[in-house]
Amino acid sequence: MAVxxxxxxPARAARPVVDAFAALGLHSTFxxxxxxxxxxxxxxxxxxxxxxxxxxxxxxASLLAGGGTIGVVFAMSAVASTQIGLEGYRGLDLIGLSPMxxxxxxxxxxxxxxxxxxxxxxxxxxxxxxxxxxxxxRISDEIDALETMxxxxxxxxxxxxxxxxxxxxIPLYLVGLFASYAATNLAVVNIKGQSSGTYDYYFHLxxxxxxxxxxxxxxxxxxxxxxxxxxxxxxxxGGGPEGVGKAAGRALRTSIVAVTVLxxxxxxxxxxPRPTLPGLGT
Amino acid sequence: MSFEAPPSRTALGDAFTQVGMLxxxxxxxxxxxGTVLARRRLAWREVLEQAWFLxxxxxxxxxxxxxxxxxxxxxxxxxxxxxxxxxGYGGAVVAFVxxxxxxxxxxxxxxxxxGGSAMCADLGARKIREExxxxxxxxxxxxxxxxxxxVLAAILVTALLACLVMAVGITASFAFQVxxxxxxPGSFLASLTQFSRLEDFxxxxxxxxCFGILAALVSCFKGLTAKGGPSGVGDAVNEAVVLAFILVxxxxxxxxxxxxxxxxxxxxx
Numbered sequence: 001m002a003v004x005x006x007x008x009x010p011a012r013a014a015r016p017v018v019d020a021f022a023a024l025g026l027h028s029t030f031x032x033x034x035x036x037x038x039x040x041x042x043x044x045x046x047x048x049x050x051x052x053x054x055x056x057x058x059x060x061a062s063l064l065a066g067g068g069t070i071g072v073v074f075a076m077s078a079v080a081s082t083q084i085g086l087e088g089y090r091g092l093d094l095i096g097l098s099p100m101x102x103x104x105x106x107x108x109x110x111x112x113x114x115x116x117x118x119x120x121x122x123x124x125x126x127x128x129x130x131x132x133x134x135x136x137x138r139i140s141d142e143i144d145a146l147e148t149m150x151x152x153x154x155x156x157x158x159x160x161x162x163x164x165x166x167x168x169x170i171p172l173y174l175v176g177l178f179a180s181y182a183a184t185n186l187a188v189v190n191i192k193g194q195s196s197g198t199y200d201y202y203f204h205l206x207x208x209x210x211x212x213x214x215x216x217x218x219x220x221x222x223x224x225x226x227x228x229x230x231x232x233x234x235x236x237x238g239g240g241p242e243g244v245g246k247a248a249g250r251a252l253r254t255s256i257v258a259v260t261v262l263x264x265x266x267x268x269x270x271x272x273p274r275p276t277l278p279g280l281g282t
Numbered sequence: 283m284s285f286e287a288p289p290s291r292t293a294l295g296d297a298f299t300q301v302g303m304l305x306x307x308x309x310x311x312x313x314x315x316g317t318v319l320a321r322r323r324l325a326w327r328e329v330l331e332q333a334w335f336l337x338x339x340x341x342x343x344x345x346x347x348x349x350x351x352x353x354x355x356x357x358x359x360x361x362x363x364x365x366x367x368x369x370g371y372g373g374a375v376v377a378f379v380x381x382x383x384x385x386x387x388x389x390x391x392x393x394x395x396x397g398g399s400a401m402c403a404d405l406g407a408r409k410i411r412e413e414x415x416x417x418x419x420x421x422x423x424x425x426x427x428x429x430x431x432x433v434l435a436a437i438l439v440t441a442l443l444a445c446l447v448m449a450v451g452i453t454a455s456f457a458f459q460v461x462x463x464x465x466x467p468g469s470f471l472a473s474l475t476q477f478s479r480l481e482d483f484x485x486x487x488x489x490x491x492c493f494g495i496l497a498a499l500v501s502c503f504k505g506l507t508a509k510g511g512p513s514g515v516g517d518a519v520n521e522a523v524v525l526a527f528i529l530v531x532x533x534x535x536x537x538x539x540x541x542x543x544x545x546x547x548x549x550x551x
Contacts, residue, residue, distance in 0.1 A: 072524055079531040083383065083538065090542060091378050094477070095371060107362065112354055120391065124523045128399070132516025139512055241410060241512040245403020245519040252395040252523065253339075257346045264350040267357060273462060275361040 027232045034158045034228060041159035048156070052164030056126050057172065069125045069168075073176040076121040081109055081180035085187030089194070101194065102202035105184040107277065110177070110207065110215045116263055118176035119222035122169070123255045127230035128248045130161055134234030135244035143235070158231045162224075169223035173216060206277055214270045221266065222259050229255040307425075307503045311433060314425045325431050332401075332435035339400065340392040340443060347388055348447045352454030355379050360463050372459050373474030380451040382482050387534060388447050389440045390493030394526035397439070398501035401432055402522040405505025406515035414506060424506060433498045440494030441487055448486070485541050492537065493530045500526040 042049060058068040088104040134157060137143050146153040185203075189196045233251035237244050267275075318324045355376060363371040405428060408414050414424050452474070460467045504522035508514050 072528065075528055076531050079528075079535050083535050086535075086539065086542070087378060087383065091375060094374070104362070108358060112358065120527065124395070124527045125520070128520040128523050132513065132520050136513035136516050240407065241515040242403050242407035244512060244516045245406060246400055248516065248519045248523070249339075249396050249399030249403065252399060253343045253392070256391060256395060257343050260347045260350045264353050264357075267354060273357070274364075275357065277362065277365050 026236065027229075030154075030158075030232050030235065031228045033154055034162055034231065037152075037155035037159040038163050041155045042163050045156055045160050048160045049163045049167070052161050053168050056164055056168045069122065070172060070175055072125045073118050073121045073172050074179045077114060077117050077176040077179040078183040080113055080117045081105075081183040082187045084108055084113055084180075085184035086191065088184075089188055089192045098192075098194065099198045100202050101184075101188045101192075102199040102204075103206045103277070105181065105188070105199075106203045106205075106207035106211075109180040109184060110211045111267065111271065111275075112263065114177045114180045115173070115215055115218040115222060116259060117180075118173050118219055119226060119259045120256065121176070122172070122223055123226045123230070123252055123259070126165065127226045127255055128252060130227065130230045131234035131237070131248040131251045132244060134158070134231060135237030135247050138235065138237045139240060139244060154235075158235060161231060162227050165223055165227040166220070169220055170216065173219040173223075176219075177212070177215065214266075218263070218266050218270075222262065225258050225262065226255045229258065303507070304500070304503050307429075307506075308499050311425055311429050311499060311502075314423070315430050315433070318426055318430055324434075325427060328427070328431035329434045329438075332432050333438045335400070336393065336397040336435055336439040337443070339396050340389075340439065341446070343396060344388055344392045344443055344447055345450055347392070348384075348451045349454045351384055351388070352376075352380065352451040353458045355384070355451075356455040356458040356463070360459055360465065371473060372455075372465065373470040373472065374477035376452055376455045376470075377474055377478035377482065380455060381448050381478060381486050382538070383534070384451060385444045385447040386440075386486050386489040386493055387530070389443045389490045390497060390530040390534075391527070392443070393436055393440055393494050394497030394501065394530060395523055397436070398497045398526055399519045399523055401498065402501040402505040402508075402519045403515055405502060406508035406518045409506055409508045410511060410514060428506070429499075429502045432502055433495055436494035436498035437491050440490040444487055444490035448483075481545055485537070485545075489534065489537050492533060496529050496533060497526045500529065 057070055085101065085105065088108070089098055089101045092098045092101055092104065134143075137157070143153045143157070146156065181203075185196075185199060188194050188199055230248075230251045233247045233254070234244075237247040239246070356372065359372050359375045359379075363375070405414070414428075417424060417427065456467070456470060459465045459470055501522045504518045504525070508518035510517070
């Protein structure tokens, strides 16, 4: 399937707009086809799904690039949540409410920070990896070769990755969430010197299973979007080696914007415009 | 001068080699910057072109990320402060979160994710087509011609972008809190002006500049060490983005802690 389907249109002025709509349509059709082919991929190419799961979770890249996604997610979540602990303590201390930092950890980490940070880590590590792999396959004509050999490239390459991402995101995200809680606790109790009993009391008071479930749901939705966007940009990459790198950048931009916008939508959908704190009796 | 990684057998050895090479690369970039400025042969045109490119690819996505972020901050802060009986506290938290934390981080994510990956792809493609080596042979050092202008452009663009992100983020937060949640605009603005300080703004700018330097250095380094054909360029971009994101997050914590240790918090509610 060629990318430049609009090559012959004469209207010069409307070209950018038409191209934008064409790209939108191309990518939307791509997303729908990928999702529809996931069951086929699970049935026919389950070996590849398992291989992708191990590649996503532990990776084959060098140790400096985080040693696999699990390391990247852990590191970024821990650092971001240390920040939440330290800044939250400082902020609440101004109004004399520093004992309630535990409440902030349970609330802000679960609802916003952990899903968004884990998704950014996933997009950077797994997403750009997918774009790089698929883009390299596209520009060296390997995808066309697959089609020539009567292997349907979309289920074989993209739907398997989609299924693998769905399987690996749940444990990966839970590791990230654990890192967030542990890092905030460490920052507040060990660096700022708050009593661990006070911290734990407010932390457990506000942390509910429902929130954790919604938080996991957020992370899974973000991971789906990220996989689709990055695979789409890689699958339709063009323009030589440089084009692959540029596609990775554009994919990252699109997925970060999509994740932050969806984050607001999901927050409003899950907790309403005036979210209440569980456990405080208000 | 070329940047070829020596072959290493273990993952740990590889990591240390990369760290050493990156440090070497950074030191060389800054010494070249000094020489170039002293001898007045900085490639101004390249700086401006790169700055324009970075600004044109990062500005719009940054704003698209900032507006939802301002809404999320207002949403969470509004609910929490309201239940603790501190409704007017929203402005102060916005001053903390958006000015000091979010704006440098959003700039860094955009510069390293969008701008840095393009830089890395550009340099990586030139590297694997041996254009960079050809330039070195002709006596044009790659660091002076490619890296120094890109680092300067990243500094310029992150510093300006951070201001834009702050303005848009505070406006989005204010608008959501006043129009959608129906809070008092006066108390928001009062606590905003009471708690925000010039130092916070300056430190946020400093942080944004540091993140810009980190992102540009990592992207250029990974681009100039790309090898292995087209898929090597893709891998280089992937590694550059991951490394830049981790470095930026770690640098953010370190800089914030240094700042709050040096300058004590001011103001009382």
